Amino acid sequence: MRGTTLITGADGYLGRRLTAALLADGDDDLILAVRAKDNAELTAKQDRLARQLGQDAVGRTRVTAADLSLDDALLDIDTRAITRIVHAAAVTRFNVERDIAQRVNVDGTVRLRAFAARCDNLQRLAMLSTLYAAGRRRGDIHEERFDDAGFVNHYEWSKWAAEDHVLDAVGDLPVSVLRLPTLIADDDSGQVTQYNAFHNTLKLFYYGLLSLLPGDGTTPLSLATATFTTSAVTRLLDPAIAGGIYHICPDPADTATLDQLIDIAFTVFERDAGFRRRGLIRPLPCDQESFEDLLDAADLLRGGPIHQSLSSVSPFAHQLYLPKTFRNDALRAAWPGYAAPDPIALAETTCIRLIESKWGRRTQETP
Structure with missing residues (x-):
């Protein structure tokens, strides 16, 4: 059944790839939420996404300005139409300042959760997080909710705090938290277009x-490509796959x-x-x-x-x-036969x- 998927951070490194994957694998209409300070920036981002996504996007996408650090974000979106939300918007720098991490990563997620609560037909709220929301833990790290174990930087802390707010809604919202590894290349060719x-x-x-x-x-360092990660996220958005917490990473042995x-x-x-x-x-x-x-x-x-x-x-x-060793039992169960790089x-x-x-x-x- 055709629905409408909202993607925040849709013009970002992963957001754009997820948009292309969902256009190719499904028939949902897509609302692409991007940050834009004015109409000129919004128009520029609309034009760029149109070029990048090509003909597949015609008639199925709408680009809208949405700064989740502001209270009036997403006001122009009809909540009744939304069936899935993919929250990909975030500041992902390890050296991000505490106030920016709070405003964008944490408060932005709180606003998105409040928006999701108004979507009566919502089937999935998927938040992209990081494996390093585990913070200062050592040893085996399972696909479960974390408590505060201390953190190495403000980025890790902010993603843990954002997760915590989203997971508080389990039972009221169809939540998935997808923890991502360090992405070192676009695909198996080793090409790099985003540096970290x-x-x-x-x-x-x-x-x-x-x-x-x-x-x-x-x-151990869990590394992957944007292509592998996008495929995993797309798989986990399938309505037939249960919500929950997933580590999108190679098996520990690999x-x-x-x-x-x-x-x-x-x-x-x-x-x-x-x-x-x-x-x-x-x-x-x-x-x-x-x-x-x-x-x-x-x-x-x-x-x-x-x-x-x-x-x-x-x-x-x-x-x-x-x-630390990141276990990915839930991912392997949801995606039989998957192969990480x-x-x-x-x-x-x-x-x-x-x-x-x-x-x-x-x-x-x-x-």
Whole structure:
């Protein structure tokens, strides 16, 4: 039965891909909510989405301005028409400031939940979250509601707090919380069109701006592509799939460790003539106490290259001292036979593409 799906953050990295997937796999009409400060910005985003989505979007999509940090967001949307909501809007920087994380990620989710409560025909409210809503936990991390275990940065805290508000509505709303891994490439080719802490840290190693490796080498790092993640989210939006909490990530047995990822990265780097000419060695492991001392010393050198390098790594580096294994039993049960990208192959192809593109300075083909 044809319905209407509302996607917040529809022009974002994942939001746009989810929109394209839902156009290709289903017949719902789609309301694409984007942030726009005025009509000119809204028109520009409408035109860009029309070009990116192509003919499939004609007659099935409507782009609307919706800043969820404001109380009047979503007022022009008919709640009676909405059958599904995908909440993809968020600030996802690990170094996001506390007030921005509160206003956008937490308060925005609270407003969206209130909107969902007015949608009488709602079949699914799916919030995109992060595996690292687990915060400072260690060990096996199951697909369950988390309590406050402390957090490494404001981003983690804000996604946990947003989850908490959404999960409070279980029983009244058809809720799903979809926790995502670190996305390091668009697809298995290794192409990168959105950069994050993973890519930025490798860049520091490649150019010799960071010679220490913070973290426990046995820490598993759950990595994936936008293509895999989009397929998983689309699958979990199927009305036949029960709501709940899902970890969209590779099986624990198919998750690479920090040591393995550094090894494959430097194996790729060392095949590059430019890297070899610099005569750089692999980074030295750094225990947590030494890393904290290094951060304290770097704070005294604000504005210098050491401080700049460490400040780009530190918002997430503390997680590397907290080994955790993300269980995905619910995902595997809901998506039999699914296949996540091989982590070693994905890391290798991504590193190759990063070098070829000089971390985006050379033009890559945009999907």
